[in-house]
Amino acid sequence: MSDADTNEATESATEPDGDGSGGTFGSAIKRGEDVPLLTGDGEYTDDISLRGMTHLAICRSDHAHARIESIDTSDAAAMDGVIAVYTGEDVVESGVPNTIPTAWDLPGLVQPQYRMLATDKVRYEGTGIAAVIAETPHAAHDALERITVEYEPLEHVTDPVEAVERDVPPVHDEAADNVAFDFELGEVDATDEAFADADRVASVDLRQPRIIPNAMEPRAALADWENATGKLRLWMTSQNPHLHRMLLSAGTLGLPENKIQVIAPEVGGGFGSKIYHYPDEAVTAWCSMQLGRPVKWQATRSESYLTDCHGRDHVTTGEIALDDDGTIRGVRVETHAGLGAQLSQFGTATPSYLYTTVLSGQYTIPAIHCRVIGAFTNTTPVDAYRGAGRAEGIYVIERLVDVGARELGIDPAELRRRNLVPPDEFPYESAAALVYDSGEYERAMDLALDHIDYDELRERQRELRDEDRYIGIGIGNFVESAGLSPSGLAGDLGAQAGGxxxxxxxxxxxxxxxxxxxxxxxxxxxxxxxxxxxxxxxxxxxxxxxxxxxxxxxxxxxxxxxxxxxxxxxxxxxxxxxxxxxxxxxxxxxxxxxxxxxxxxxxxxxxxxxxxxxxxxxxxxxxxxxxxxxxxxxxxxxxxxxxxxxDPENFTYPFGTHVAVVEVDPETGEIEIERYIAVDDCGEIINPMIVEGQVHGGIAQGIGAALYEGAVYDDNGHLQTRRMDEYAVPHSTQLPEFKTDNTVTPSPHNPIGVKGVGESATIAATPTMVSAVVDALEPFGVDHLDMPLTPESVWRATEGDQ
Amino acid sequence: MYTNDFEYYRADSVDDALTLLSDHAGAELVAGAHGLLPRMKTGDESPPALVDIGQLRGLDMIEEDDDGTDLSIGALATHAEIADSETVRQRASVLADAAAELGDPQVRNGGTIGGNLAHGDARSDPPAALLALDGSLEVRGLDDKRTIDATDLFEGPFETAVADDEIVTGIRIPTIDDAVSGYRKRRDPLSGYALVGVGVWLRTDGETIEEARVAVTGATTTPARLPAVEDELEGEAITEDTITAASAKAGITVDDGAFVSDVQASAEYREHLLTIDTERALYDVIDISQ
CATH class of the missing domain: 3.30.365.10 (Aldehyde oxidase/xanthine dehydrogenase, molybdopterin binding domain)
Structure with missing residues (x-):
């Protein structure tokens, strides 16, 4: 368990007011669901079998970008156990709407066609082009190898900057320059003025690599079309069954919503990847409608790597304007965000509003301007991944504060402290268009720094450097916008759904x-x-x-x-x-x-x-x-x-400070995590054990992004990191013991004072780790290193080769 | 991914297994199957038949010869059994170290030494130990038996001198009293295999290194001895200078292009690590008191 709450929070009018005092809110009671989940009794989609059930396997393109010249399915269709083979043309001919929609509009957004199965071109490796239905999964997968597709290969592009700056054949004809949107937030003139007036400017060029979500359970669907009633029952790995029901109705299948039942049984993790309406589940349902038999599709792990929406993929230049006394005057950011080959539902919201609006971090920054160019690339679609947008934004501001501290020669904790939004400023309206509900940032930061005896540790760091030992202290202050509401505001910003x-x-x-x-x-x-x-x-x-x-x-x-x-x-x-x-x-x-x-x-x-x-x-x-x-x-x-x-009146704003202490071996670049402290303030705590679990998992994923993860495409536009022994998800043995602690600052507008905790630690851990490693490398003149911080990249940095 | 279709046979004896192998062209032996099955699931290998020898008895012994000069280990001894064996620890600690560092508890409990060495995975730990110990494989075919020296065993990635119709029955390791050995591993953060693994074996009189064997796994496409390092050590006094000079030679006997390069680590970095880890592995086994 974590330390006892250091709960000196202000009294809240919105605490849970069960004057009945059931006494259960706030207690660390064990999760009732764990016994069936841990003993194998939990029922996941693939555990469900229906009479007469058939199995679907999807034929996917092995080209990153190519025109489909012909698809020959006759050999596959003739195989034993194969019931039917369908192509994208069959879906078109069936007359269903056949459109995977975006769920967030932006000014000037280019919305290209996005079909259930491709008919004209494939735009990323893994694009679905045909569906095989067979009596067994094995037969369906075997038949995939007998489908012959002739392609005319096209030049591809996987990097979001290259996509818009290099002369390449566009991913979609509708966007000749591969720009899906060009988004701005904040005041450009005020920001330019702040930069002109400030004593100093520091900047950083950084990349936030593509992350592959890796939910424990790959996606799956089981569709049962009932001819007699015209009703579709669809079991699927869904984070939002009602949203899927609506998108299946209005977007892909055209059935009335009241004739679709979506069931999400036990679902083994999502991290965002199971929010979206992908083609595959719609294809599963459509095949059941064609055959009048139940159809099951269970993605393989390899399919998950290729088709689950990836996260992040930002290339950014950030600048921070400061006065000599440490006052932050302004922040200016330009980002190229890779969207992948198609617009997934929130692929536009994540790098625009969810990203730019947190660029003020925990700080009073009078002027902020950010431009985001959303780029189509020949890659797996990118959408929200745990921390979506907020993680990327907090990473940028925290890196900027660190480089600003170096520029000024001010201790990074001290520079942060001087710019924190003070408690009496709440509700605080930032220059990035959010109104923070409540916060006591300095209290959480002090608590985190106290855990490591910050000043003494800085002293020790100096001593150790004299012995050629390099420890680093990383600080990650974060605030996130959680809850995505109210509906009216979300609608004003382009959301096609409520909050x-x-x-x-x-x-x-x-x-x-x-x-x-x-x-x-x-x-x-x-x-x-x-x-x-x-x-x-x-x-x-x-x-x-x-x-x-x-x-x-x-x-x-x-x-x-x-x-x-x-x-x-x-x-x-x-x-x-x-x-x-x-x-x-x-x-x-x-x-x-x-x-x-x-x-x-x-x-x-x-x-x-x-x-x-x-x-x-x-x-x-x-x-x-x-x-x-x-x-x-x-x-x-x-x-x-x-x-x-x-419908809440505002987002909630969880916040906190994470601190990491690392030691870097300059001979090998190896990073040893000595300490990891997480102080989270998620408002009132419903169950401290579950909060601690969320923080643990979040830190693991945040450290994963900082040190290990990162999808790589090779020169052919093929995903090079497509298996668990090619894409590095952190192992428990690679993680240190976490020290978790909390402050409690209730959200004043939430009925139970809670702020949410699902993404906090992921958002905090990534900048914290990078901050720590770069701090350790200060004697080598390293101001920034891009993720993942593999030992090799650290070693090269110590060799002066960045 | 799904494996391709394959037939499965369970052998009752070594002879039965050999007969099954000869009756089914392309068949592969499995015991723990921890090396082969993952490669079948990824489509890297698709044997039409598997012959399971995992349940055969009498091939899991770990014993010293009567005169104490050789250590015999049955092919079906698991990594866990080897790691836990007091005999192996005392007589061939580099092998005990390698077995203890291999995979995770599940793999160590199921995987066998014979299968591991015949599989020829250049990222695995036991190859460096066998090379450092100058051990050999005892191999049987339907009509004959033979011995394969460690230095002749590893021919390339997943390629060994063990023929398709042969079974590894055991390994043999020469042991002497005044030798020290050890294995140092740097784990690939993804797979847990060796990014670089170095096995060292030294015979000393306490002041001078009389004989040295140093071997690498993980960093190179094929596990191999490092003769330039060995030459630099042999006949030299046990000093820091000796270790530094010898380690510096770690890269030079590795052929051009033989260092592995992948998303985690380039060839250049692996070569650098090999130097560092050779040095550290030597320090692990030698007590330098000046």
Whole structure:
């Protein structure tokens, strides 16, 4: 467990107000879902079998960029066990809408055609071109080798800068220069002025490599088309089943939404990669509609590497303007963001609004300007990956603060401290168009630095350098915008979806509670944390509450799980619904106890008459009464459940400081992580154990990006890092012990004061690690090194070869 | 990925296995299968048949000869058994080190020394140990048996001198009392295989290095001895200068183009690491007290 909360937070009017004090909100209760998940009883998509089920394998292009001249499927179709082979032309002829849509518009955005199976050109290695349905998965995969595709190869481009600056055949004819959008945020004149007036300017050129998400469970789908009713049931690995239902209806298949049921059973991780509507799941459903038989598609790990949306892929020049006293005057950033060959749903939002709006970090920066050129490349589409946009933005500002500190000769902790947004400035409107809800940045930063005795360690660092030993201290201050709401604002910025969440809190007639939530767990522990929220509000035990997610026929509406939104938006909705349920129960109690609602106290699930505590009714008894309907207040409808739609008034803003201490072996470039401290402030904490777990996993992924990961395309436009022994996901043995700690600064506008924690540590860990390694390399004159910081790149830097 | 179709046979004896091999052209032996199966899943190898010898008895012994000059290890001894063996630790610690560093507990519990060496994966640890120990493989065919010296064993990536119709039955290691040995490994962060692995074996009289064997795995396309390093060590006093001079020779006997280059580490970097790790491996086994 982490240290006890250093919770001196300001009192909040929005703390969970279960005056029933179920006592469960805030406790580290164990995750109820873990026993089935750990014993193999969890049911994932591939575990489900239906009678008459067939298997789909998808033929994919091995060219990065080529015109399809012909596809011959006859040999494959004639193979034993093969039921059907379809091409993109078959999909076109079927008359379905056949369009994978983008879900975020931007001014001037070029939106090229994006079909379920390609018919004219392939634009990245892995583009789906034909579908084989067979009696077994093995037969389907064997048949792929018998499909003959003739291509006319075209020149390809995989780098986002080259894509727009070099004269290459465009990925899409609609964008001759490969520019999908040219986006700006902030005041260009004010920023130029700030730079002209400032004492000093420091800059950094950096790359943020492509990350491959590597969810434990590869994507999968099982489609069951029922001819008699015209209904499609689709089990799939989804972070947002309702969004998938909507996109399947409006984008690819054209079925009415009420004829599609999307079910996300257990889902083994997502990190963003299971938000999107890919072609493959639509193809699975379409094939079932053609054959009238169930069709299962289970991606192989190799397919995941090639087709799951990648993350990041930024090439950036950043500049920071400072005065000699350390005051940051302005920040100017230009980024080329690789979007891949097609626009995935949030591929446009991630490098534009989600990225540029956090460039102020934790600091009061009066002038910020950022330009982002979104570039089509002949690569796997890029979309949100854990920390999406915010991770890239915080990385840029934290690197800039570090190079600024070097430029001024000011200690990097001190430079940060001098520019932090002070607590009395909240709500703080940044020059990057966000209004931060609440924060006590210095408190979290001090706590993190205290854990390593910062000043003493700096002293020790100087001593060790005299012995040719090189330790580095890295600091990562972060603030992130979580929750992606309210809907109206999201709409103004181009979102084609809302930012709300929906839930139903239902008392059953015998007193148990069912919570139906529109979010969708992929391992986060919603079944535990949501039960804690509802139990707290209703004065019950978590064992009284069952949480249901991931089925669009059971849960009428929802937006899903991404962007650290489930606790704040989903949890907020559940708390509000539970409060409405409680207030209805209070009115029934007042009626049956013949008193007024104002004279009732609520504790441990019991409504008691003030001053006459023996006159009481338990909320579970009232639930029974509500369904009997025999004795309800005049005009009250029976039943005890509420449907809640919660549209937050703002994002929430988790923040914190991470600190890493590393030692670099200059002979080999090897990096040893000595200490890792994470101080996170995610507002009120529903379950400290789950928060700690999120932080641990987040740090691992953040360190992975900093030290190990990075997709590489070879000269042929082939993904070179396409297997687990070619793409370096961090192993537990490569990670140090993490020290986690928290401050608690509630979000003032969230019903339960939470801010979210799903992405924080990933956002923080990457700049923290790079900061630490570059700090260790200061004696070698290294101001910046691009990720991943492999031992070889570190060794070359110590050799003066950057 | 899915493997191609293959037939599976379980052998009852070494003779049975040899018969199965000769009856099924292209068949491969498996015991732990930790080397071959992953390559079948990625399509790098597609044998039409597997002959499983993992359950054969009597091939997992680890024993010293009566006169204490040779160490015999059965082909089916697992890496875990070798790593845990007090005999191996005392008589051939470079092999115990290599076995302990190999893979993860699951691989060490299932993988066997015979399979590992016959597989010929140039990133694996035991090859450097066998080379440093100047050991040999005992191999049987249907009609004869023979011995393959370590220096003749490794012919290229996944290519060894063990013929398709032969079975490795054991390894033999000459041991002497006044030798020290050890293995130093730098793990590839992705695969856990050796980015660079160096096995060293030295016979000394406490002051002078009388005989030296140094071998590399991981850094080069084929595991190999480093004769230039050995020459520089032999007959020299045990000093820091000796180690420095010898390590500096680590790269020069490796053929041009023989250093592996991949996403994690270039050939140039591997060559640099080989020098560093040769030096460190020597320091690991020699006590320099001046």
């Amino acid at each position: 709300w969440e929906s839930s139903i809190v239902r008392f059953d007639s015998t007193g148990s509670v069912t919570v139906l939530a529109g979010t969708a767990d992929q391992g986060q522990g919603h079944r535990t944390t949501y039960a804690q929220i509802a139990a707290e509000e209703l004065g019950l035990s978590v064992d009284d509450v069952d949480v249901v997610e991931g089925d669009t026929d059971r849960i009428p509406q929802g937006m899903g799980t991404y962007g650290s939104r489930s606790a704040s938006v989903g949890g907020g909705s559940i708390a509000r619904g539970a409060r409405e349920v409680r207030e209805k129960a209070r009115r029934i109690a007042a009626h049956q106890l013949e008193t007024s609602v104002d004279d009732l106290e609520f504790e441990d699930g019991e409504f008691r008459v003030t001053g006459a505590p023996d006159r009481s009714l338990h909320i579970q008894t009232i639930a029974h009464e509500a369904y009997l309907g025999h004795d309800l207040p005049e005009g009250m409808d029976p039943g005890l459940e509420e449907t809640n739609f919660y």
